[in-house]
Amino acid sequence: MTLSNKTALSFLASAFVVAALGGVFSHYLLMYVFDREATEQLKAQQAKILREIDKIEDSEQKWFALADSISIENTNFLVKESLSDTLLPNPLETGEMLDYRILIFGVKTHTGFVKVTISKALYETEDLVGVILLIFGVVLLGLIIGLLIINYIISNRLWRPFYQALQQLQSFKIQEQKPLSFMATTTKEFGVLQQNINHLTHRIWHDYNSLKQFTENASHEFQTPLAVIQSNLEQLIQSDNLHEKQLTKISELIESVRHLSKLNQTLLLLVKIENQQFTEMVALNLGDFFRQKLQFWEVWITHKALEISILVDKEILLNINPYLAEVLLNNLLGNAIKHNIPRGIITIKLTDNSLIISNTGNEPLQDTEKLWQRFQKGNHSSDSHGLGMALIQQICEFYGFEAQYQYSALLHTVKIAWK
Amino acid sequence: MDFLKSQQHVVEWVVDLPDAEEKIGVYAYDCVLVDLMLPSGSGLTAIKLLKKQQPEAGIIIISAKNALDDKIIGLDLGADDYLTKPFHLSELNARLKSVGRRRQFNGNTEIQHGQIRVYPDSFEVWVNNNGVSLTRKEYDLLMYLLANPNRILTKSAISEHLYGDDIDQADSFDFLYSQIKNLRKKLTEQGCLDYIQTIYGIGYKFVK
Numbered sequence: 001m002t003l004s005n006k007t008a009l010s011f012l013a014s015a016f017v018v019a020a021l022g023g024v025f026s027h028y029l030l031m032y033v034f035d036r037e038a039t040e041q042l043k044a045q046q047a048k049i050l051r052e053i054d055k056i057e058d059s060e061q062k063w064f065a066l067a068d069s070i071s072i073e074n075t076n077f078l079v080k081e082s083l084s085d086t087l088l089p090n091p092l093e094t095g096e097m098l099d100y101r102i103l104i105f106g107v108k109t110h111t112g113f114v115k116v117t118i119s120k121a122l123y124e125t126e127d128l129v130g131v132i133l134l135i136f137g138v139v140l141l142g143l144i145i146g147l148l149i150i151n152y153i154i155s156n157r158l159w160r161p162f163y164q165a166l167q168q169l170q171s172f173k174i175q176e177q178k179p180l181s182f183m184a185t186t187t188k189e190f191g192v193l194q195q196n197i198n199h200l201t202h203r204i205w206h207d208y209n210s211l212k213q214f215t216e217n218a219s220h221e222f223q224t225p226l227a228v229i230q231s232n233l234e235q236l237i238q239s240d241n242l243h244e245k246q247l248t249k250i251s252e253l254i255e256s257v258r259h260l261s262k263l264n265q266t267l268l269l270l271v272k273i274e275n276q277q278f279t280e281m282v283a284l285n286l287g288d289f290f291r292q293k294l295q296f297w298e299v300w301i302t303h304k305a306l307e308i309s310i311l312v313d314k315e316i317l318l319n320i321n322p323y324l325a326e327v328l329l330n331n332l333l334g335n336a337i338k339h340n341i342p343r344g345i346i347t348i349k350l351t352d353n354s355l356i357i358s359n360t361g362n363e364p365l366q367d368t369e370k371l372w373q374r375f376q377k378g379n380h381s382s383d384s385h386g387l388g389m390a391l392i393q394q395i396c397e398f399y400g401f402e403a404q405y406q407y408s409a410l411l412h413t414v415k416i417a418w419k
Numbered sequence: 420m421d422f423l424k425s426q427q428h429v430v431e432w433v434v435d436l437p438d439a440e441e442k443i444g445v446y447a448y449d450c451v452l453v454d455l456m457l458p459s460g461s462g463l464t465a466i467k468l469l470k471k472q473q474p475e476a477g478i479i480i481i482s483a484k485n486a487l488d489d490k491i492i493g494l495d496l497g498a499d500d501y502l503t504k505p506f507h508l509s510e511l512n513a514r515l516k517s518v519g520r521r522r523q524f525n526g527n528t529e530i531q532h533g534q535i536r537v538y539p540d541s542f543e544v545w546v547n548n549n550g551v552s553l554t555r556k557e558y559d560l561l562m563y564l565l566a567n568p569n570r571i572l573t574k575s576a577i578s579e580h581l582y583g584d585d586i587d588q589a590d591s592f593d594f595l596y597s598q599i600k601n602l603r604k605k606l607t608e609q610g611c612l613d614y615i616q617t618i619y620g621i622g623y624k625f626v627k
Contacts, residue, residue, distance in 0.1 A: 227505030234508045235422055237571050237621070244619070247571075251621040254573055261505050299556060299582070303594050 079106030450477035477518035507576035546609035
């Protein structure tokens with residue numbers, strides 16, 4: 001829900017509560033006021049009658065001149081005063097009953113006692129209250145609509161710098177280091193916001209650049225001495241006067257240097273993925289890519305006499321960086337081949353939203369949960385650096401894929417699900 | 420340097436971009452190795468200059484960056500090959516020879532080693548005038564050995580050249596062993612001397 005919708009909604013809700021409460025309150029207030037008014041009118045008429053009683057001669061006409069609706073009755077005692085509400089039939093419409101207030105009191109005239117009944121219709125009051133409340137409601141509704149429109153216009157104009165800043169943030173890419181441009185604003189809060197966003201983005205760029213630079217420098221600075229060591233050792237091993245023992249030692253050194261540099265490269269690759277330095281994307285046909293990769297590994301597959309089956313439900317195009325896709329598939333296939341048994345089986349299954357690779361192999365030596373961690377080797381004697389699974393996971397994390405590993409019924413299965 | 424000289428090359432060496440630009444301006448080279456990260460600028464500048472002034476010179480890029488974009492930019496500029504540090508010297512040797520062949524003889528060449536003759540442009544291998552049919556990998560292996568005669572080649576250097584470095588060493592050594600065995604068999608079957616000398620636990624040497 002957008003900000004303006006939210007304010008409008010809470011505004012509407014409070015307006016309705018206020019209108020409802022106000023309506024009920026004014027209804028009762030008006031009813032009370034009119035009620036008292038009716039009684040007072042009756043009292044005033046009574047007072048007028050009492051004032052004029054002496055001038056009244058014993059004639060009906062004179063009595064009627066004193067009040068609107070009056071009836072008199074001769075009694076032989078003084079009737080006690082009483083005020084009551086009652087229903088009387090409507091004189092215009094038969095069968096309908098209407099509300100009346102009746103004041104009964106007795107007076108003493110020179111001819112004797114008279115019981116006077118004066119009445120006032122109350123239904124008029126109700127109609128009046130209804131009309132007043134209707135007017136009240138219409139005015140309030142108009143006011144709310146008007147305020148909503150004004151609020152909408154004002155908040156649109158007022159919040160524009162905020163929305164513009166938000167848009168800038170959404171299109172922010174760490175790799176594209178072009179400064180964000182904000183619209184000028186006189187609102188203090190937005191000014192502070194823009195300043196802080198600017199400050200933050202510059203800080204992020206700075207950190208990103210220094211990290212990237214470190215990655216590159218570290219890569220370069222480590223690889224050069226490693227290259228020097230390696231080439232010198234390779235020169236050394238060509239010397240004519242070496243014993244077999246010395247040769248073996250040197251070749252061991254060459255192996256260690258090679259291992260170290262591979263380790264360094266893989267760690268740097270992990271850092272680069274973490275740094276999101278692989279942004280180029282292509283739509284890759286996974287099935288084709290797999291078949292292509294299988295050709296590359298073919299010599300090992302035949303060497304180990306592995307049986308490979310590839311099941312493709314549908315040709316799938318996955319948006320992925322081509323280099324990372326290669327690393328991912330090489331690691332997946334490499335693992336499946338490496339940790340396989342001679343004459344084993346590899347099954348590759350591609351569905352709409354997942355890739356499942358299972359291979360036969362020896363039972364894992366360790367907790368399969370730990371397999372995703374760095375430097376965890378399934379087989380300690382192997383020469384692998386224990387970063388393959390970490391690489392797979394890092395790439396999956398980078399693209400928001402879900403990677404699972406499980407071992408059951410002599411099968412190692414890695415499942416990668418996307419979407 | 421020492422290695423390249425030992426391979427009977429005439430070598431000159433500079434450490435920064437201005438020196439490189441000066442040398443490129445003055446001398447003609449068969450092949451230039453360019454490190455992309457030079458103290459005073461990118462090696463890519465040197466490649467551009469080379470392409471302009473000495474289009475016939477072979478170029479091999481050497482870099483610690485195995486980032487893909489550098490590689491692509493370099494090769495787009497017209498470099499012949501790309502090596503990532505650290506590399507095996509025998510690998511450099513093989514690449515140099517391959518670039519040299521492509522550049523100097525326009526592919527019109529044959530390689531002779533004892534009784535073995537190889538025509539790289541048609542992938543033909545002859546022993547004593549008999550054709551030998553090799554698999555792709557066996558051919559690659561033979562070419563690698565031919566490029567590095569009389570040198571001890573470690574198993575890892577050969578296997579990296581042949582299979583890349585994605586496979587487990589133990590597996591590839593195992594595989595290398597059987598491919599060497601096959602190659603040796605195919606060559607000696609045609610009456611070829613066994614030039615492949617095994618250096619136990621370390622690797623192989625291709626002798627004359």
